Every structure is written in structure tokens, then in C-alpha cells.
Amino acid sequence: KQEVTQIPAALSVPEGENLVLNCSFTDSAIYNLQWFRQDPGKGLTSLLLIQSSQREQTSGRLNASLDKSSGRSTLYIAASQPGDSATYLCAVTGEKLTFGTGTRLTIIP
């Protein structure tokens, strides 16, 4: 059974800092890994999708990496802004999409 873990559960950093969110998964037989953003009480916004054959994906200030053999992914956010405050979820696709419990990120102005 696939299990996805995200550490830390919550993170507060001052505006302008670079930061890294972590995601680990137990079964490396995945098609892809996705990072989502969720604002309070809202749905999910897809940020980046990394296919199992890829090592990383970049979109603007976001960079996601994938190491399938070790079951790890990181989401790097450069030059953080208050608008980045949200919960970030990673999810892996195997037989189904399995989510972690998320990291609640707060950027302090």
C-alpha cells in the first residue's frame, strides 16, 4: 500500500527566503508525482507534474525534483512571497492518486 509523507506539517518563513518542502513515498512504482497548492477551504491547483522518467520540473519560482529510487521529492520555492501562503500537497500516481497530508506554509511579510 502506497504511503505518502510530507514533512514538516507546518512551516513559517520570512518573505524573500528560499525554502524547500519535502515529500516521501514508500512504493517507487509510480507513473508520476504532482505538487498541488490548496488555499483554505478551496480546491486543488496543480503546480508541477514530474513523470517517473524525469528528474525535475520548473515553473517560474518553483522547482520540483524527483528521486524515484529513494522515494523522495522536493519542492523548492525561490524568493518567497506572502501570496505563496497556502497548503502544499504532493501526490503520487500508481493504481490511484495517493496524497500526502500536506505542508501548511506561511510567509511572514
Added chain:
Amino acid sequence: ETGVTQSPTHLIKTRGQQVTLRCSSQSGHNTVSWYQQALGQGPQFIFQYYREEENGRGNFPPRFSGLQFPNYSSELNVNALELDDSALYLCASSLGGRGSDTQYFGPGTRLTVL
């Protein structure tokens, strides 16, 4: 291109009642998946429908049932509501019914069971 839409936005029911949630898939998509997200948790997979047939199910009891229509929109039905059914229900659409397909999520329906 129309994105994934869900209705209603919010819903309040009492224990023992039945509820139907609706999802319209993104244009051109033939697969809909449903997820339950309890407060402070990640979404949990309920089931998936591909071309009107159930195409996978998570660890949810039979009182959670679904339907997909010829236009690929979908319903989630929950019978005999329990307090623990209070959650955000998300649907996602994709093209192809495969695990590797990218899923696009709707805004969700917030269900409160009293």
C-alpha cells in the same frame, strides 16, 4: 475550454440523510475521480468512473456510490450519512482512465453533517 465544475458549493445535512453531489468534467475528458478530504488531511480516493463504468475504488463502504452519464458528468451519492462524512468532496477529470493521466480538480463541495 471549460474547467471542472462542482455543485453545490456547500451543503448541510443531518445524520441518516442521503446526499447527491455533482461534477461536470473538463471538456473532452471521459474520466472522473472522486476524493474525500477531511479537515487537515490529504484527499482520499473514493472511486473513478471511465466511460460510464466504475474503474477503481478506494476503501469506502458501499453507501458511497457513483454514476457517470453519457456526457461524462458524474454524481457521488452517499446514503445513511454519518458525522464523519463531513468533509470537502473533490472531483477530478482526466482523459483516458489510466493511472498516468493528469487529473484536473474542481473547487469541491463542502458537506457538513449534523
